[in-house]
Amino acid sequence: MTVAFFKSLLRSFYDVTLPRQQLLFNRYRVHSVLGMGSYGITYKAYDCSTQNYVAIKHLRKSKACRAVHRKAFHQEYETLRSLPQSPSFPSVHGEYYCDDGYFLIMDFMEGTTFEDLVFRDGMIYSEEDTVKLLNKLLSLTDLFHNEGIVHRDLRLPNILYHNHRLSIIDFGLATSVSKASTKFSKKHPMRTQDITSDFYNLGHFSLFLLYSNYEPTSQLERSWEEELTLTPLVHQMIRRLLQIDAPYRTSQELRNDIARYDSKKTT
Ligand SMILES: Nc1ncnc2c1ncn2[C@@H]1O[C@H](COP(=O)(O)OP(=O)(O)OP(=O)(O)O)[C@@H](O)[C@H]1O
Numbered sequence: 001m002t003v004a005f006f007k008s009l010l011r012s013f014y015d016v017t018l019p020r021q022q023l024l025f026n027r028y029r030v031h032s033v034l035g036m037g038s039y040g041i042t043y044k045a046y047d048c049s050t051q052n053y054v055a056i057k058h059l060r061k062s063k064a065c066r067a068v069h070r071k072a073f074h075q076e077y078e079t080l081r082s083l084p085q086s087p088s089f090p091s092v093h094g095e096y097y098c099d100d101g102y103f104l105i106m107d108f109m110e111g112t113t114f115e116d117l118v119f120r121d122g123m124i125y126s127e128e129d130t131v132k133l134l135n136k137l138l139s140l141t142d143l144f145h146n147e148g149i150v151h152r153d154l155r156l157p158n159i160l161y162h163n164h165r166l167s168i169i170d171f172g173l174a175t176s177v178s179k180a181s182t183k184f185s186k187k188h189p190m191r192t193q194d195i196t197s198d199f200y201n202l203g204h205f206s207l208f209l210l211y212s213n214y215e216p217t218s219q220l221e222r223s224w225e226e227e228l229t230l231t232p233l234v235h236q237m238i239r240r241l242l243q244i245d246a247p248y249r250t251s252q253e254l255r256n257d258i259a260r261y262d263s264k265k266t267t
Contacts (some may be wrong), residue, residue, distance in 0.1 A: 053108035079174040088167040112162030125209035154201035203241025
């Protein structure tokens with residue numbers, strides 16, 4: 001029996017989802033499963049006390065037996081607690097334990113993920129749309145970067161769009177900015193403990209949006225630089241975000257480039 005098979009058997013045995021309508025902590029009624037992540041199962045639930053929906057993350061039972069996973073789960077709670085108040089991040093309502101295990105309760109964020117917008121709904125984003133969205137996201141990341149928090153998982157499924165507003169979820173990999181890693185880190189750029197990791201992920205996010213507008217003209221696989229037709233400034237911005245060229249060290253540097261792009265568009 002392979003280790004992978006054994007793990008999946010363990011998960012299917014332990015990680016059964018809670019039934020619809022189950023009442024948790026005498027207050028939250030399970031409405032539906034939102035998704036099953038690597039270490040948690042997330043539910044939409046109705047808060048009978050405030051009459052609002054909440055998102056409840058349940059640490060998988062197969063993970064709850066190990067202190068390292070309980071610690072990571074608690075870390076997500078601590079991060080959510082230290083986020084600045086903003087309608088674009090979920091506020092956390094509490095961390096609870098009962099016979100069913102460990103739970104994190106937070107705001108349910110309305111919206112559609114960019115993963116669904118691009119791959120399910122076929123939305124197309126022009127270069128201008130992409131730069132606008134990048135600028136909006138930068139205002140949000142500034143809010144937690146200023147508090148010394150780096151998200152490290154700014155991917156399409158973790159960014160939501162609703163009524164012209166963006167929001168960011170899943171702070172499970174977030175960490176505090178490490179003073180030790182403010183110099184260039186040898187770790188994977190996606191996971192470093194400084195704000196360049198968020199910029200790097202925003203570079204990938206932008207590329208996905210730009211690709212929504214791309215029609216392949218040949219079967220040959222080429223690099224994004226060959227496939228996408230971008231204005232030189234945006235091309236250079238993506239190269240710096242992806243750390244191919246000197247990475248942006250501050251959001252102001254990136255903002256300056258966005259302002260240059262905007263001014264060229266209006267002239
Ligand atoms: N606060 C929230 N409001 C609304 N939906 C949420 C919220 N938090 C998570 N979700 C949704 O719940 C689902 C599961 O999210 P979760 O963060 O638990 O795992 P994941 O992102 O799928 O996987 P992983 O944790 O392995 O990255 C996702 O579809 C996500 O969009």
